[in-house]
Amino acid sequence: MKSKKQSASGKGVFISFEGPECAGKTTQIRMLQEYFTKKNIDTVVTREPGGTVIGEELRKIVKHHVGETAVVDEAEVLLFAASRAQHVRKVIIPALSSGINVICDRYSDSTMAYQGYGRGLDLSFIAMLNRFATAGCMPDLTFVLDLTAEESSERIINREETLFLEDRIESAELSFHKRVRQGFLEIARQEPERVKIISAVQPKEAIHGQIIGLLKNVIG
Ligand SMILES: Nc1ncnc2c1ncn2[C@@H]1O[C@H](COP(=O)(O)OP(=O)(O)OP(=O)(O)O)[C@@H](O)[C@H]1O
Ligand SMILES: [Mg+2]
Numbered sequence: 001m002k003s004k005k006q007s008a009s010g011k012g013v014f015i016s017f018e019g020p021e022c023a024g025k026t027t028q029i030r031m032l033q034e035y036f037t038k039k040n041i042d043t044v045v046t047r048e049p050g051g052t053v054i055g056e057e058l059r060k061i062v063k064h065h066v067g068e069t070a071v072v073d074e075a076e077v078l079l080f081a082a083s084r085a086q087h088v089r090k091v092i093i094p095a096l097s098s099g100i101n102v103i104c105d106r107y108s109d110s111t112m113a114y115q116g117y118g119r120g121l122d123l124s125f126i127a128m129l130n131r132f133a134t135a136g137c138m139p140d141l142t143f144v145l146d147l148t149a150e151e152s153s154e155r156i157i158n159r160e161e162t163l164f165l166e167d168r169i170e171s172a173e174l175s176f177h178k179r180v181r182q183g184f185l186e187i188a189r190q191e192p193e194r195v196k197i198i199s200a201v202q203p204k205e206a207i208h209g210q211i212i213g214l215l216k217n218v219i220g
Pocket of ligand 2: 025026027105
């Protein structure tokens with residue numbers, strides 16, 4: 001497919017979606033992908049942890065081992081970083097360099113919010129680990145779909161697709177998810193140019209409209 005130039009630099013635009021479970025990230029990513037497709041703009045949609053064969057293997061380890069076999073916090077943060085290191089170098093940077101947009105379902109901000117603010121691991125260590133894993137490749141724009149821990153938990157209960165698949169992180173206690181939310185809000189406060197908070201408690205179309213409005217400032 002012929003690639004359309006995305007930005008003044010000729011590089012693709014890098015967009016990440018963040019926020020708690022069931023905030024509507026995947027829903028919005030699909031809508032945005034459709035928007036780009038209609039405009040004939042080449043886009044790669046990918047996710048973390050995952051996005052590569054190795055990353056998808058690591059995703060299973062991180063998400064679905066529970067009880068005795070669950071990873072400890074320190075291993076968890078390193079596994080996420082390993083997945084990201086592979087993903088950035090094999091998928092994200094090559095796509096952006098050839099002028100293709102990248103939409104990523106979770107990225108380094110999730111590590112800061114979940115493992116840093118949520119688990120209480122050292123924030124400056126995580127910042128350093130993120131820089132190492134990403135090789136400094138950060139999104140041009142990050143949308144944090146904001147939902148309270150209670151609302152997120154309510155949506156998880158009602159979501160049919162994952163009713164029978166235990167997810168270790170999803171099922172962590174409410175206070176953990178409250179800290180994660182505060183983490184995302186703090187990241188947005190620190191980097192207001194890149195990180196945009198959008199209320200997830202709106203109709204899907206309204207959220208999509210807000211996202212397009214913010215995007216137009218970046219890609220014109
Ligand atoms: N704006 C919205 N209002 C109400 N419900 C929504 C909205 N957007 C998505 N949902 C519903 O919330 C659930 C989760 O949506 P989705 O899978 O897009 O979220 P997610 O953030 O990708 O979740 P996860 O973190 O588990 O991947 C689905 O049942 C979806 O239909
Ligand atoms: Mg999702």
